[in-house]
Amino acid sequence: METLTENLIKERLKKILAKELKIDIEDITDNSHIVDDIGVESADMINLLYDIETEFNIEVSNEEAGKNLTIQKMANLVKEKISIKSAK
Amino acid sequence: MDSHIKKNRVVVTGLGIITPIGIGVDAFWESIINGKSGISMISRFNVEGYPTKIAGEVKNFSPKEYMPEELANNLSRYSQLGLAAVQMAVKDARLDFSRVDTSKVAVSIGVGAETLLYYDEKTAIENNNYTLRTKSPPENKNISNVISDFFHISGQNVIVATACSSGNQAIGIARDMIKSGQADLVLTGGVEAPIFPLNLAAFCSLRIMSKRNDQPEKASRPFDKDRDGFVMGEGAGILMLESEENACERKAHIYGEIAGYGATSDAFHMTMPSQDRMQICKAMRLAIDDAGLDIKDIDYINAHGTSTAANDRGETKAIKTVFGNNAYNIPISSTKSMTGHLMGAAGAVELITCILAIKNGVLPPTINLEHADPECDLDYVANNAREKEINTALSNSFGFGGNNSTIVVKRFNTS
Amino acid sequence: MKKRIVITGMGIVSPLGIGINENWERYLSGISGIKEFEIEGMESTTYAGKVSDDELETFIPDAKKDKIDRFTSFALVAAKMALDDAKINDGFDKEKIGVFIGSAFSGLNIIEKQIKILYADGPRRIHPLLMQNNLTNAPSGEIAIEFGLKGPNIGFSCGACSGSYSILQAFNTMQHHDVDAMVAGGTEAPLYPRVYEELRHKGLFHTNSPGLTRASCPFDIDRKGFVLSEGAGVVVLETLSSAEKRGAEVYGELVGFGASYGNNDYTHQKNPGFYSKVFCIKQALASASIDTSSVDYINASGISGIQEDREESEVIESVFGEGIRKIPVSSIKGSFGCSIGTSGAIDVIFSLLSLGKKILPQTNNLENIDPKCSSLFILKKPDSKSVNTILSNNFDYAGNNVSLVFKSL
Numbered sequence: 001m002e003t004l005t006e007n008l009i010k011e012r013l014k015k016i017l018a019k020e021l022k023i024d025i026e027d028i029t030d031n032s033h034i035v036d037d038i039g040v041e042s043a044d045m046i047n048l049l050y051d052i053e054t055e056f057n058i059e060v061s062n063e064e065a066g067k068n069l070t071i072q073k074m075a076n077l078v079k080e081k082i083s084i085k086s087a088k
Numbered sequence: 089m090d091s092h093i094k095k096n097r098v099v100v101t102g103l104g105i106i107t108p109i110g111i112g113v114d115a116f117w118e119s120i121i122n123g124k125s126g127i128s129m130i131s132r133f134n135v136e137g138y139p140t141k142i143a144g145e146v147k148n149f150s151p152k153e154y155m156p157e158e159l160a161n162n163l164s165r166y167s168q169l170g171l172a173a174v175q176m177a178v179k180d181a182r183l184d185f186s187r188v189d190t191s192k193v194a195v196s197i198g199v200g201a202e203t204l205l206y207y208d209e210k211t212a213i214e215n216n217n218y219t220l221r222t223k224s225p226p227e228n229k230n231i232s233n234v235i236s237d238f239f240h241i242s243g244q245n246v247i248v249a250t251a252c253s254s255g256n257q258a259i260g261i262a263r264d265m266i267k268s269g270q271a272d273l274v275l276t277g278g279v280e281a282p283i284f285p286l287n288l289a290a291f292c293s294l295r296i297m298s299k300r301n302d303q304p305e306k307a308s309r310p311f312d313k314d315r316d317g318f319v320m321g322e323g324a325g326i327l328m329l330e331s332e333e334n335a336c337e338r339k340a341h342i343y344g345e346i347a348g349y350g351a352t353s354d355a356f357h358m359t360m361p362s363q364d365r366m367q368i369c370k371a372m373r374l375a376i377d378d379a380g381l382d383i384k385d386i387d388y389i390n391a392h393g394t395s396t397a398a399n400d401r402g403e404t405k406a407i408k409t410v411f412g413n414n415a416y417n418i419p420i421s422s423t424k425s426m427t428g429h430l431m432g433a434a435g436a437v438e439l440i441t442c443i444l445a446i447k448n449g450v451l452p453p454t455i456n457l458e459h460a461d462p463e464c465d466l467d468y469v470a471n472n473a474r475e476k477e478i479n480t481a482l483s484n485s486f487g488f489g490g491n492n493s494t495i496v497v498k499r500f501n502t503s
Numbered sequence: 504m505k506k507r508i509v510i511t512g513m514g515i516v517s518p519l520g521i522g523i524n525e526n527w528e529r530y531l532s533g534i535s536g537i538k539e540f541e542i543e544g545m546e547s548t549t550y551a552g553k554v555s556d557d558e559l560e561t562f563i564p565d566a567k568k569d570k571i572d573r574f575t576s577f578a579l580v581a582a583k584m585a586l587d588d589a590k591i592n593d594g595f596d597k598e599k600i601g602v603f604i605g606s607a608f609s610g611l612n613i614i615e616k617q618i619k620i621l622y623a624d625g626p627r628r629i630h631p632l633l634m635q636n637n638l639t640n641a642p643s644g645e646i647a648i649e650f651g652l653k654g655p656n657i658g659f660s661c662g663a664c665s666g667s668y669s670i671l672q673a674f675n676t677m678q679h680h681d682v683d684a685m686v687a688g689g690t691e692a693p694l695y696p697r698v699y700e701e702l703r704h705k706g707l708f709h710t711n712s713p714g715l716t717r718a719s720c721p722f723d724i725d726r727k728g729f730v731l732s733e734g735a736g737v738v739v740l741e742t743l744s745s746a747e748k749r750g751a752e753v754y755g756e757l758v759g760f761g762a763s764y765g766n767n768d769y770t771h772q773k774n775p776g777f778y779s780k781v782f783c784i785k786q787a788l789a790s791a792s793i794d795t796s797s798v799d800y801i802n803a804s805g806i807s808g809i810q811e812d813r814e815e816s817e818v819i820e821s822v823f824g825e826g827i828r829k830i831p832v833s834s835i836k837g838s839f840g841c842s843i844g845t846s847g848a849i850d851v852i853f854s855l856l857s858l859g860k861k862i863l864p865q866t867n868n869l870e871n872i873d874p875k876c877s878s879l880f881i882l883k884k885p886d887s888k889s890v891n892t893i894l895s896n897n898f899d900y901a902g903n904n905v906s907l908v909f910k911s912l
């Protein structure tokens with residue numbers, strides 16, 4: 001199983017957001033806030049989390065997402081969940 | 089003289105009901121006043137891998153009691169429930185179809201997701217993942233057509249689909265048919281059989297369902313601070329609506345009057361309610377005005393009350409906006425606390441509940457209300473049914489699509 | 504006092520194209536939208552009326568692409584056209600416009616996809632858009648959201664009468680509620696193996712006839728059953744007073760209608776299908792306060808069904824008697840196929856266009872009239888004629904019937 005580096009995770013997250021919101025991937029930085037900067041409305045957060053869960057084969061609860069709303073933080077969360085999974 | 093008074097109100101002359109807490113009006117009402125929950129572990133398909141494993145299943149329903157086996161085999165579950173409940177309503181109304189102009193008998197039934205549920209049932213059976221039957225019907229027969237076939241009636245036939253408010257809206261449409269003179273009688277209400285693998289997965293994916301699998305009977309807790317989402321249930325609620333003139337002519341027993349109907353759209357989002365709740369408020373106001381009433385005339389509110397924070401808080405705020413300080417004096421309950429959310433059937437089952445509350449002088453409770461959400465501080469008839477004479481009731485239903493529907497029902501007075 | 508209801512806007516998405524003028528011009532020049540297609544999941548090619556994906560793509564708002572199901576995209580595009588056509592702009596009180604859109608099969612596309620995912624990958628891989636995309640009221644809901652329309656909002660499911668019932672119920676709603684306009688019509692995207700399987704099982708359905716390039720040919724002796732198609736037809740209904748107040752152009756007035764149900768499968772009743780259709784037309788004429796001599800043109804249901812077209816001919820003959828030889832009749836299904844919930848709405852649109860353009864459309868693909876339908880005066884060529892009163896029939900093979908009467912203002 002390929003070890004996902006933090007950078008790779010961030011790239012994939014940015015790609016998901018760019019596709020979901022139909023914006024340029026260049027406009028998304030590591031510190032971009034998913035709601036405040038990128039403009040994901042709470043109504044569409046569920047779709048976004050589905051894409052992230054599918055991409056990385058993990059589960060992300062609403063509470064966890066709410067605490068990790070920048071690209072960097074979300075990437076950290078994803079990385080943590082992946083390593084917990086592979087440790088099992 | 090009577091003939092000079094225009095008898096043009098729209099009244100209810102028959103009821104039929106099938107729910108997770110009872111089949112038939114008497115059994116249903118008995119459970120209601122005793123605060124019984126119908127929620128349990130889902131027993132009819134494999135729930136491994138589902139975050140939510142509970143629902144309100146109808147117990148001991150045998151379609152063959154209500155229709156020939158061949159017909160039952162050709163109907164999807166929601167149609168079986170619907171046709172059975174229609175028969176109860178027709179019997180209750182003591183209607184003899186041979187003495188009726190059947191071209192003026194219409195059918196208006198609310199179903200939320202009939203196409204999905206038909207294919208869900210079909211593929212569950214094909215994948216050996218459903219225990220209630222082994223063969224699925226060959227096509228998704230339109231339930232209004234099924235009802236018309238059964239009783240040989242030939243008026244308008246529609247299915248009204250507005251997701252969770254379908255049952256309420258179907259009744260509003262039925263009332264408008266009678267007011268327009270296009271029907272004298274309408275078999276109306278709502279049905280839904282949502283407890284199937286794809287449908288359950290679809291709702292789970294929206295993250296709005298309760299995961300209290302270890303305590304099913306406590307999972308549906310509208311207005312309670314420890315709620316964690318709604319619980320789905322299956323059922324059917326059918327009302328016979330009739331023009332007052334027709335009902336009086338055949339000396340029918342009249343349960344009440346469908347006095348007012350208001351419908352609006354948030355025009356905001358398909359699954360999330362609008363923050364300002366203005367269109368919810370408007371639906372209530374329109375229904376009250378349509379009934380020729382004032383806000384102080386509403387004796388009881390049967391809330392949509394799904395047991396989600398978004399709805400419970402939003403609806404509470406909207407009730408306060410519409411009723412002002414009077415909101416604190418009006419008893420409100422969510423019977424979804426007992427039946428679960430019956431989806432397309434909810435609006436109809438809840439309107440029947442209002443009618444029975446007026447008839448019997450008892451308000452149904454909101455069960456599982458142990459610690460109210462601080463943002464929900466109205467009188468929700470917590471936990472125990474309450475004896476109270478009421479003359480009017482308001483029933484709210486809000487559906488996906490930003491769909492808001494309110495009906496006001498009144499005690500029928502002959503004057 | 505009944506409010507008078509007129510039509511002030513129209514929009515079509517169909518196998519003939521997108522837009523009212525495109526559809527009218529192409530129809531009149533004899534083009535049929537019915538072609539042989541390969542439909543995913545079906546073994547052989549089959550005749551169908553399919554909307555051009557490339558053309559549709561250019562009309563769907565960017566933000567909605569991939570977020571709504573196929574049948575909703577048809578309705579959204581047709582609704583935008585109808586609202587633009589009606590010149591409903593920001594000055595119109597949006598709380599007083601509702602949306603009623605009918606569909607028999609709703610979101611089959613996403614339902615099919617998600618069923619496969621459920622049984623391959625499990626429940627947690629079901630997409631959160633499934634619920635809002637599959638619903639029969641997804642089109643009406645999405646139209647309301649896109650254009651801010653806050654009035655009553657319903658999805659109707661009444662088989663092939665879904666579109667015409669939406670128009671009928673919109674009329675009723677406008678009588679009893681404070682609503683000035685309603686966006687109403689039908690949409691359908693039924694080109695899936697499951698639907699073909701079910702319809703074939705009923706035996707009503709067109710089976711592939713290699714020699715018959717005119718697969719959908721209403722009233723023709725060679726017809727083999729109806730041909731399935733897709734699309735949307737949407738109109739803007741408005742109270743006459745609202746239309747007059749803002750100086751809107753009016754296509755025509757909906758002056759009356761009839762509706763009934765009769766299912767020939769119930770054999771112990773004698774001919775319920777026939778009598779319920781006769782009743783439906785008579786009720787429509789009575790509600791419009793006219794008799795048969797006032798009808799100038801009949802826009803027939805004419806779905807190219809073997810039994811259905813014959814029955815409709817008998818029904819029309821029964822209602823109109825000898826006068827039927829003078830009344831031109833046509834069906835447009837030769838070019839459009841039977842788009843189930845959409846069919847009634849497209850018929851309404853063509854009926855109204857006939858009023859304004861003073862041309863009665865011909866019956867495309869009709870070459871040899873079935874002798875059993877020959878009592879009717881069925882148009883094989885367009886007829887330049889100014890007419891006043893049109894009867895539009897929408898008879899569903901499953902037993903639902905709606906007849907609508909339109910008059911020029």
